[in-house]
Amino acid sequence: xxxxxxxxxxxxxxxxxxxxxxxxxxxxxxxxxxxxxxxxxxxxxxxxxxxxxxxxxxxxxxxxxxxxxxxxxxxxxxxxxxxxxxxxxxxxxxxxxxxxxxxxxxxxxxxxxxxxxxxxxxxxxxxxxxxxxxxxxxxxxxxxxxxxxxxxxxxxxxxxxxxxxxxxxxxxxxxxxxxxxxxxxxxxxxxxxxxxxxxxxxxxxxxxxxxxxxxxxxxxxxxxxxxxxxxxxxxxxxxxxxxxxxxxxxxxxxxxxxxxxxxxxxxxxxxxxxxxxxxxxxxx
Numbered sequence: 001x002x003x004x005x006x007x008x009x010x011x012x013x014x015x016x017x018x019x020x021x022x023x024x025x026x027x028x029x030x031x032x033x034x035x036x037x038x039x040x041x042x043x044x045x046x047x048x049x050x051x052x053x054x055x056x057x058x059x060x061x062x063x064x065x066x067x068x069x070x071x072x073x074x075x076x077x078x079x080x081x082x083x084x085x086x087x088x089x090x091x092x093x094x095x096x097x098x099x100x101x102x103x104x105x106x107x108x109x110x111x112x113x114x115x116x117x118x119x120x121x122x123x124x125x126x127x128x129x130x131x132x133x134x135x136x137x138x139x140x141x142x143x144x145x146x147x148x149x150x151x152x153x154x155x156x157x158x159x160x161x162x163x164x165x166x167x168x169x170x171x172x173x174x175x176x177x178x179x180x181x182x183x184x185x186x187x188x189x190x191x192x193x194x195x196x197x198x199x200x201x202x203x204x205x206x207x208x209x210x211x212x213x214x215x216x217x218x219x220x221x222x223x224x225x226x227x228x229x230x231x232x233x234x235x236x237x238x239x240x241x242x243x244x245x246x247x248x249x250x251x252x253x254x255x256x257x258x259x260x261x262x263x264x265x266x267x268x269x270x271x272x273x274x275x276x277x278x279x280x281x282x283x284x
Contacts, residue, residue: 149186205244
């Protein structure tokens with residue numbers, strides 16, 4: 001483990017993230033514009049893709065960070081058998097879930113049960129597949145549905161707020177199973193599907209389309225919300241949630257329902273709406 005990564009154990013994660021949130025929501029014209037201009041310049045943000053391309057028109061830095069795209073900037077793969085990439089970013093890792101374990105990086109892994117916060121919730125995905133997508137500061141920060149699903153339950157799992165950058169992923173054991181996260185369980189035409197919104201240092205805000213801001217408040221204990229019978233069905237490619245700041249989203253699929261798109265691998269750049277996986281023939 002690097003010295004920098006070790007030192008992050010000592011940081012007051014929630015305090016720092018709360019302070020960053022205050023800056024992100026500040027309406028101070030000078031401060032918000034400095035933050036926006038700094039990110040645009042440093043990370044090469046393409047505002048030509050945004051519904052609002054004028055960097056000075058955003059009332060806060062968070063409004064800029066969670067900006068909508070202009071119509072047609074992203075499109076869903078036209079093949080109806082394709083599950084879609086849920087976000088812009090790059091693949092952190094993807095592949096099979098082997099005996100309930102999810103690969104992180106460089107020989108490190110964690111269990112689906114650790115990630116989801118429950119052995120029973122993880123059981124349907126034991127030998128399925130996963131994709132972990134990292135959203136960098138330059139990316140569009142809304143997460144969309146890979147496939148049409150009806151929300152069954154959300155689980156807010158408490159944790160730390162470590163960085164999810166490349167260095168931390170390579171060195172921090174069980175990183176995604178340590179960080180604060182929102183687990184979203186959906187029922188689909190092929191069975192269960194999970195989308196996990198993982199918080200991170202300074203980038204820990206999660207907001208869903210069905211209930212608004214979920215994180216913060218930060219959790220002190222695992223918290224479940226039952227959404228069965230509420231009729232919350234989201235269509236393939238529809239917006240599901242957003243990061244107030246960015247982080248990582250992890251998709252879990254059961255065994256035998258889909259095959260990941262060939263060529264996807266760690267560090268592959270990806271865009272919302274491209275092919276993540278294709279339904280297997282016996283699952284049509």
